[in-house]
Amino acid sequence: MTREVQAVILVLVGSAIIRITIDDTFLNYVKEGMRPWLLLTGGALIAMGVLAIVDVFRGERGEKNDDQPEHEPEHEDDHAHHGPRSAWLLLLPVLAIFLIAPPALGSYAAARDLTNSSPSAAVAPPLPPGDPVEVYVSDYVNRAVWDFGKTLAGRTVAITGFVVPNPEGGWWLTRMSLACCAADAFAGKIQVVDPPEGWEEPPADTWTVVTGEWVPGGGTNSDTAIPLLAAENIVQIEQPVNPYD
Amino acid sequence: MSQVVDAPHKNKRWRIGSLEILIIGLIALVVGQQWIVTFFTNPALQTASTIFVSIVVQAMPFLVGGVLLSGAVTAFIPASVWQRVLPKNKALAVPVSGCAGMLLPGCECASVPVAGSLVSKGVPASSALTFLLAAPAINPIVLVSTFVAFPGEPALVLARFIASLATAIIVGWIWLRFGQDSWMRMASRLHLVGDTKFETFRRTAAHDFLHAGGFLVFGAAIAAFINVIIPAEWMQSVADNPVLAIGFMALLAIVLSICSEADAFVASSFTQFSLTSKLVFMVVGPMVDIKLVAMQTGIFGRRFAMRFAPTTLVVAIAMSLIVGGVLLT
Numbered sequence: 023m024t025r026e027v028q029a030v031i032l033v034l035v036g037s038a039i040i041r042i043t044i045d046d047t048f049l050n051y052v053k054e055g056m057r058p059w060l061l062l063t064g065g066a067l068i069a070m071g072v073l074a075i076v077d078v079f080r081g082e083r084g085e086k087n088d089d090q091p092e093h094e095p096e097h098e099d100d101h102a103h104h105g106p107r108s109a110w111l112l113l114l115p116v117l118a119i120f121l122i123a124p125p126a127l128g129s130y131a132a133a134r135d136l137t138n139s140s141p142s143a144a145v146a147p148p149l150p151p152g153d154p155v156e157v158y159v160s161d162y163v164n165r166a167v168w169d170f171g172k173t174l175a176g177r178t179v180a181i182t183g184f185v186v187p188n189p190e191g192g193w194w195l196t197r198m199s200l201a202c203c204a205a206d207a208f209a210g211k212i213q214v215v216d217p218p219e220g221w222e223e224p225p226a227d228t229w230t231v232v233t234g235e236w237v238p239g240g241g242t243n244s245d246t247a248i249p250l251l252a253a254e255n256i257v258q259i260e261q262p263v264n265p266y267d
Numbered sequence: 268m269s270q271v272v273d274a275p276h277k278n279k280r281w282r283i284g285s286l287e288i289l290i291i292g293l294i295a296l297v298v299g300q301q302w303i304v305t306f307f308t309n310p311a312l313q314t315a316s317t318i319f320v321s322i323v324v325q326a327m328p329f330l331v332g333g334v335l336l337s338g339a340v341t342a343f344i345p346a347s348v349w350q351r352v353l354p355k356n357k358a359l360a361v362p363v364s365g366c367a368g369m370l371l372p373g374c375e376c377a378s379v380p381v382a383g384s385l386v387s388k389g390v391p392a393s394s395a396l397t398f399l400l401a402a403p404a405i406n407p408i409v410l411v412s413t414f415v416a417f418p419g420e421p422a423l424v425l426a427r428f429i430a431s432l433a434t435a436i437i438v439g440w441i442w443l444r445f446g447q448d449s450w451m452r453m454a455s456r457l458h459l460v461g462d463t464k465f466e467t468f469r470r471t472a473a474h475d476f477l478h479a480g481g482f483l484v485f486g487a488a489i490a491a492f493i494n495v496i497i498p499a500e501w502m503q504s505v506a507d508n509p510v511l512a513i514g515f516m517a518l519l520a521i522v523l524s525i526c527s528e529a530d531a532f533v534a535s536s537f538t539q540f541s542l543t544s545k546l547v548f549m550v551v552g553p554m555v556d557i558k559l560v561a562m563q564t565g566i567f568g569r570r571f572a573m574r575f576a577p578t579t580l581v582v583a584i585a586m587s588l589i590v591g592g593v594l595l596t
Contacts, residue, residue: 027285028477035480039327051321059328066331070473077470108481108558113292115323115484121300122307124317130310131317134499202416204321205494205536 023109025081029074031112036067038116047119049264050126052203126265129186129226132196132209137245139163139210146173154178154233159197159210160267166212166249167242174236181212181251182262185228188213193223195232195251199267210267213240216252224258231257311495318536319491326483326529329412331476333528336408338472340371341381342464350390357391361439364394365432368401378402379559383566392448397439400579403527403553404431413549416531422594423542430550430590434583441578452568482558486525490533493519499539506539516544517584520552527553543591550587555580 042048043060052060118124139160146169149155157165157179165173183195186209194211201208214232217223224230234253241247296303307313352367353360371378382399386392403409405428413424461467505511516537525533530552534545553559555576564572 023477024285027289028473030286030289031477032473035327039324042324048324050317051324056325056328060324063328063331066335067476070469070476073469074473077466106478106481108485109477111481111484111488112477113289114488115320117296118316118320121296121303122316124307124313124320127314127317128310131314134495136499136503201418202532202535203325205318205325205490205532206416206538208538 023107025074025078028109029071029078031109032067032071032074034071034116035112036064036069036071038064038119039067040064042119046263047123049266050124050204053200053266054264126261127198127204127207128184129196131207132184132186132194132198132211135207135209137208138248139167139245145169148173149177149179154180156180156182158267159183159195159212160199162212162236162251163210163249166236166240167244167247170242171236171238171249176235178233178235178254179251180231180233182229182231182259183210183212184261185224185226185230186211187223187226194248195230197267198265207266211248212251213248214253214256215250217256218253221253221256229259229261231259233257315491315495318494319487322487322490322529322532322536323484325532326487329408329528330479330483333408334472334475334479338468338470338475341471342468353390353394357393357443358440360391360394361397361443362436364390364398365401365436365439368398368403368405368432368435369407371398371402371406379562379566386451391443392446392451393439393443396442396575397435400438400554401432401435404435404550409527409531409553412528413531416535420542423546426546426587426590426594427549429594430546430583430586431553433590434550434554434579434586437582437586438575438579441582442575446574450568450571450574452570483525483529486523486529486533489523490525490536494536502537503539506537506541506544509541509544512540512544513547513584513588516540516548517551517580520548521556521580523552523556525552525556542595543588546591546595547584547587551580551583554583 039060042051043057043064048056048060146165149157155177159181162174162179162181165171181195183197186194186196188194192213192215195214196209196211198204198207198209200206212232214234215237216234232251232253233255234251237250237252240249307316352363354363368378371381378399381402382395385395385398410424410428413427414421417423461470505515516534520530523530523533527549530549534548537545537548560572560576563575567575
């Protein structure tokens with residue numbers, strides 16, 4: 023790999039990072055707090071690449087003056103000017119970002135997650151006022167499974183998530199959470215029951231807002247328990263800007 | 268490395284070649300975009316590509332921060348400083364240089380050349396090797412990224428620090444007692460020195476980025492596909508067997524060859540596995556992996572790497588199990 027190509031790769035990787043950060047695509051992959059770091063990273067890589075291109079042109083002038091490369095042993099020169107073959111691999115994420123633009127994790131990843139929540143001993147605080155009150159999937163699951171639904175009883179909640187078909191019938195209102203990035207995502211699932219008259223189950227990965235009430239019967243104190251939600255109203259929506267909880 | 272004689276001639280031809288390959292390849296991919304996108308509508312492939320990009324994106328700020336700092340340290344701190352700082356007693360110098368590893372905020376790709384230059388500047392090999400093992404595992408950037416990757420598990424950060432430092436020091440002492448300098452066959456590494464300090468800094472940073480970045484991408488791709496291809500139930504059963512889990516994670520660390528600044532994020536993606544097996548992954552990874560052994564062979568010679576890597580592996584696993592057993596239960 024020549025120094026020109028090395029410089030181009032630096033600029034490409036930097037631009038790809040800047041691009042997904044500016045158009046919010048990065049929220050499909052990592053958490054929102056990464057935004058400034060990604061901008062700095064992309065900027066630094068582009069600067070390194072541009073300076074390396076300047077270096078190349080200066081080096082070429084130097085060679086004409088019979089200056090730089092000759093006074094070092096050849097293999098060092100080889101190493102300095104010819105980056106490792108492995109650096110070609112840096113083009114893969116760039117291509118993935120510009121050509122494929124991988125979407126946020128959906129029903130395929132959610133169905134692979136065999137657990138639904140992790141044990142929590144904390145007593146849930148009461149839900150904020152409002153009717154219906156907006157609740158995250160993971161919050162609902164924790165309140166229903168680990169706090170026995172005490173804070174949910176008698177309230178109407180509105181929950182945003184996507185459709186994952188339950189192999190045993192019906193569907194799960196699902197949303198993924200990130201601990202750090204999409205590689206460690208875990209799914210929160212709610213079984214939607216009693217859908218309104220005339221409602222047909224939408225295809226997998228359809229984003230919806232489900233308004234309804236908690237009903238007991240989904241199980242408690244188990245990391246595989248999937249709580250129930252009796253739906254009053256189901257509305258299809260576009261994917262939220264931040265697809266994760 | 269061996270085609271030394273006709274290198275300049277070859278350089279000239281290859282230079283045109285690789286730029287052309289890049290341009291033609293990019294054009295072909297843009298033209299064929301529709302076909303590629305269709306191919307990636309398969310949900311498994313799509314999920315894998317999302318995980319792949321997310322590992323790379325999450326790791327990039329850490330990698331770039333690391334190479335900038337390692338470039339700065341290389342350019343602005345003369346190697347003679349280490350020599351003045353180290354105790355004269357070689358056995359005592361080993362733990363000191365292990366702790367000095369905290370000062371080189373790079374990943375393993377950066378520490379191999381730095382350790383090489385330390386040896387060539389007259390630092391005892393036992394100290395340089397301890398530094399080589401410790402620096403990529405216990406520097407602040409790695410510890411912070413571990414902390415970020417495992418929210419709510421500060422004990423894991425401490426365990427990683429202790430197990431890695433202990434491994435580095437013990438291997439350094441083993442080298443001091445049994446090692447022979449004749450196993451090392453060193454080549455000079457002055458290739459990144461520029462006319463000014465800033466130029467050395469910039470070249471070292473770019474060089475380290477290109478070296479480490481490629482292996483990071485490789486590791487992220489394999490991790491993404493393993494995450495998707497292997498059935499969740501199967502992973503669960505490996506994870507449920509403690510011995511199998513530890514062996515699997517150690518093997519994975521060796522094969523994946525992920526940069527130490529990013530490996531915590533990959534480790535945390537194996538959600539079913541025990542903390543101790545993840546600790547094994549994070550202690551072994553920065554010290555023994557495919558790309559690292561390759562780099563050690565390149566810089567210190569094959570006879571050295573053949574002895575050094577297996578010794579380190581055994582000590583690293585043992586230390587992880589001991590420290591993990593105490594801190595992570």
